[in-house]
Amino acid sequence: MDPLFIEESFRTPKVDLNPKEGKFVFAGRSLPENPTEFYGDVVKWMEQYAKNPIPNAEFEFRMTYFNTASSKVFFTIFQVIDKLNVSKPGSDNKIVIYANEDDEDLIELFEYYQELLTSNCLELKNF
Amino acid sequence: MRFLKKDKVEKEDFMDLIFKYHLSMEKYHIHIIYEGQIDETITSAFISLAEKNMNKQNEDSKLIRKVYHIMVEFLQNIHKHADNPDRYDSLSNNRGIFLMASKDGGYVVVSGNFVLREKIPGLQDLLMKVNFMGAKEVKDYYQRKILNEGLSDKGGAGLGLVDIIRRSESKLEYRFENIDEKYSFFILKTYIAK
Numbered sequence: 001m002d003p004l005f006i007e008e009s010f011r012t013p014k015v016d017l018n019p020k021e022g023k024f025v026f027a028g029r030s031l032p033e034n035p036t037e038f039y040g041d042v043v044k045w046m047e048q049y050a051k052n053p054i055p056n057a058e059f060e061f062r063m064t065y066f067n068t069a070s071s072k073v074f075f076t077i078f079q080v081i082d083k084l085n086v087s088k089p090g091s092d093n094k095i096v097i098y099a100n101e102d103d104e105d106l107i108e109l110f111e112y113y114q115e116l117l118t119s120n121c122l123e124l125k126n127f
Numbered sequence: 128m129r130f131l132k133k134d135k136v137e138k139e140d141f142m143d144l145i146f147k148y149h150l151s152m153e154k155y156h157i158h159i160i161y162e163g164q165i166d167e168t169i170t171s172a173f174i175s176l177a178e179k180n181m182n183k184q185n186e187d188s189k190l191i192r193k194v195y196h197i198m199v200e201f202l203q204n205i206h207k208h209a210d211n212p213d214r215y216d217s218l219s220n221n222r223g224i225f226l227m228a229s230k231d232g233g234y235v236v237v238s239g240n241f242v243l244r245e246k247i248p249g250l251q252d253l254l255m256k257v258n259f260m261g262a263k264e265v266k267d268y269y270q271r272k273i274l275n276e277g278l279s280d281k282g283g284a285g286l287g288l289v290d291i292i293r294r295s296e297s298k299l300e301y302r303f304e305n306i307d308e309k310y311s312f313f314i315l316k317t318y319i320a321k
Contacts, residue, residue, distance in 0.1 A: 010171055031170070036278060043278050047239065065174075066288045067154055067199055076277040102189045105294050112269050 085119035209240035
């Protein structure tokens with residue numbers, strides 16, 4: 001599958017999804033008020049990818065800032081990955097969320113996400 | 128500032144005004160105050176400013192991060208939900224006033240924007256509901272929104288407001304000042320304690 005690369009802008013993150021290199025990164029800020037415009041293609045790409053995924057991939061979220069609208073879209077992306085783990089027993093795809101260790105608000109949001117996902121795919125790492 | 132123009136204020140008066148304004152800024156420890164159109168460019172400028180402060184890596188970085196997130200939700204609320212009285216031209220769409228100040232070791236964020244008076248009851252209900260939420264209700268509300276809205280542009284001001292009380296851990300204060308029979312001025316305030 002063709003990789004998806006979107007350059008970082010002030011209001012939107014770098015998106016680097018490259019199955020050949022086994023690299024899946026979201027990095028930067030995410031501030032769109034209407035997420036469909038920016039994330040529509042990303043979600044479509046993820047759904048296509050899910051039909052023929054590489055085993056045990058790691059998706060990195062290195063976000064310095066994201067707004068509430070983006071927090072909803074991210075969950076849609078997490079769900080695609082979560083489903084991969086659920087549908088194929090033994091598979092171990094990971095979503096790594098980077099946070100500053102004193103960022104209680106992001107850690108709390110991480111816990112909200114974790115409760116909603118079936119597999120144990122979410123991981124928290126220090127920025 | 129149209130009303131001043133009408134009164135044919137002399138240049139000196141504007142100088143007085145600026146000086147008084149400056150003294151108020153100092154008195155109330157105001158870091159940012161802005162009135163006008165709130166769009167993506169303005170929001171981005173404030174974000175750059177807040178990030179510069181955040182990168183100073185002081186002991187307050189945790190607090191400043193909270194202020195930064197709350198500021199963005201305030202600004203995006205105005206951008207998305209402010210109503211525009213007919214007497215303003217299209218250049219003044221999404222008009223609002225926005226303030227960030229230090230107070231008692233923490234920060235105050237206040238915004239003001241026009242809303243149609245017919246929207247007040249709904250907005251009051253929402254604000255009351257949000258203010259009565261405890262940690263459990265905040266989590267439930269968040270999770271419901273995350274699950275049901277996903278990649279959609281729908282959704283009102285609810286999640287933004289819930290996110291503000293989640294981060295500030297204080298109740299939202301608000302007031303509606305009547306402007307005319309159609310519009311009110313909606314003032315929203317939060318305090319982020321150290």
